[in-house]
Structures are given as C-alpha cells and as structure tokens.
Amino acid sequence: MKTFSTEAICAITGSHPACIRRWSKAGLITIQHAQAGWKSDQIVDIYRVVNLVASGATLKEIRHWKIAGKQTFTPGWPAHRGELLWQLEYGSDRSLARAMRQIDHDYCGDDYIYRVLRPLNKWLREDNRPGAQNRLTRFHAAVLHRAHCVMRHAKRNNMVPVFLEAISVSDETDVWLEAIRLTRQGFKVELANPDTDKPDMVSLPYEHHLLWCATGISSSHHSAFLKKLDAGEPIRLCGPDTRITLS
Known part of the structure; x- marks a missing residue:
C-alpha cells in the first residue's frame, strides 16, 4: 500500500503538521507510524477532520461525533x-x-x-x-x-525565516495577526515597522521578504521593491491595499 510523508499529507489536505499532531493526540485520526508513513485511509480521516474544523467545531465535539457515529449541531x-x-x-x-x-x-x-x-x-x-x-x-x-x-x-524550532516589513499600517493589531498566521504556517517571522519612508535593510538571510501594505505603498518603497524583484530576490507585496500612493 502506498504511503505518504507528513509533508505530503499537509500539502494534499491543506493542514499543518502541528494540527495533525494535535488531532492524532486527541484520537481524531489514527496515529502515524514514523517509519511506515501515512496510509490512504488516514488521508480520508484527516480530510474529514479538516472539514469539520473548518466549520468551527471543537476537538471535543468532533471526538464526540466520532464516538456517536453522527454529526450534530455546533455553534x-x-x-x-x-x-x-x-x-x-x-x-x-x-x-x-x-x-x-x-x-x-x-x-x-x-x-x-x-x-x-x-x-x-x-x-x-x-x-x-x-x-x-x-x-x-x-x-x-x-x-x-x-x-x-x-x-x-518558531525561533526555537528553526522554522523557515520570513521578514515581514510593515511599510504602511492602518491597524497595528492586524499586522501582528498576519505574523501569527504566517508563523502557524511554519515560518519563523521577524516583524519590522519602519520609522521613515526609507525601506528597511534586511541584514540576515531570509527565504521570504514580505512587504505589508495596509494603506498603499509609497513610490520610494515601490521602486525599491521593483529593484529587488528584478534582482531575483524573494520579495512580494501583501496586505489589504498594495496600490501606489502619491505621498
């Protein structure tokens, strides 16, 4: 029978290794044997949990449904x-x-x-x-x-390094929420808030450099972004508003 690694399972189901470990510990999916890998029937279990969790169901509710053999209402x-x-x-x-x-x-x-x-x-x-x-x-x-x-x-576990540079901010909380989201995807995030209109200099090697734009991007930041992009650097824009501003 064909088996899959945890990384492959996560790519197939859109889940995260940490979530799969928690779901296994909670008894929602069959625990994987490290040497054997994940089997096809376990993928079905993971898909089911992913869909239930996406509805907002708690792990306790999902465990109860599994024992009862049927799904009921969840707030x-x-x-x-x-x-x-x-x-x-x-x-x-x-x-x-x-x-x-x-x-x-x-x-x-x-x-x-x-x-x-x-x-x-x-x-x-x-x-x-x-x-x-x-x-x-x-x-x-x-x-x-x-x-x-x-x-x-994430820093203790040497995850993939990401530099998140907030170049325009309308809501500081939202920037930190993005840092949490990226970290939970398996990245080691360093967050920087600029004090001037000059782009921050990245001194350490990062596999990804993200420019967070909440109220647009200034022409100076955009020019610096294009230069780095043309140079082949792993940089991209993100956030709710990436339009170029006049300021």
Whole structure:
C-alpha cells in the first residue's frame, strides 16, 4: 500500500503538521507510524477532520461525533468570538490568554485568523459602546502576547525565516495577526515597522521578504521593491491595499 510523508499529507489536505499532531493526540485520526508513513485511509480521516474544523467545531465535539457515529449541531465560529468577547469584558488577562491559546491550538492558522481574530478585531474597532476602548486595548495586548509566544516557538524550532516589513499600517493589531498566521504556517517571522519612508535593510538571510501594505505603498518603497524583484530576490507585496500612493 502506498504511503505518504507528513509533508505530503499537509500539502494534499491543506493542514499543518502541528494540527495533525494535535488531532492524532486527541484520537481524531489514527496515529502515524514514523517509519511506515501515512496510509490512504488516514488521508480520508484527516480530510474529514479538516472539514469539520473548518466549520468551527471543537476537538471535543468532533471526538464526540466520532464516538456517536453522527454529526450534530455546533455553534462554530460565532461561539469562539463570543467566548473571547466575554473574556475581554469580564475575564482576567490570564484567562483571556488561555482562551486564545486553546483556539489557536485547535485550529489551522488561517481559520483561526480569518474566522475568529480578524472579524473580532474589526468588530471591536467599530464598537462605540461604553468600555469599547478598554476591550480593544486588551485585545491588542492579548494578540501581541500570543504572537510573541508562537514566534518564540518558531525561533526555537528553526522554522523557515520570513521578514515581514510593515511599510504602511492602518491597524497595528492586524499586522501582528498576519505574523501569527504566517508563523502557524511554519515560518519563523521577524516583524519590522519602519520609522521613515526609507525601506528597511534586511541584514540576515531570509527565504521570504514580505512587504505589508495596509494603506498603499509609497513610490520610494515601490521602486525599491521593483529593484529587488528584478534582482531575483524573494520579495512580494501583501496586505489589504498594495496600490501606489502619491505621498
């Protein structure tokens, strides 16, 4: 029977090695034998878990469904956002960090960021109820703490180095959310916020150099980007707005 490596399984299913390890530990998929590799029936199990997790189901819910032999209702992503909102309003900094860590551990990085943290960040920034600024401040601090945790782990494990240069910022929290997302994809991220309009100099070797653009890119940054791109450097634009600005 044909077998697959963990790297191949992740490429096929769109999952992450860390998630597969957690799902195996939770009993959701059959544990792989290191020498034998993953088998075809295990790929089916992983696909099933990937699809269930993408709906916002918790590992506890998926484990219960597996035992019961059928899927039932899950409150999904709104419940996770609601839990963090409750923590921001009433919980301690420690319980907020614990809740964020648990969600981070259960889901793939893209789902965690795009389905929970980024929508919550947008909602908090548009909120004008009493206490809104305090909730937003606590949320940013919690995101910063989570980013530092995962980035330290990536550094210890010698993951693929990425330089994330924020050249235009409208929301500092969103930049750190991107750092978390990239780290959860298997990168070792170094984040830089420029103080001037001059592009940052990358002193260490990086396999990828990303220019984060939230409010466009200045002509000087864009010229520097094109020169590096023409030189064959591994650089690209990312972020919500990569248009060239007049400033």
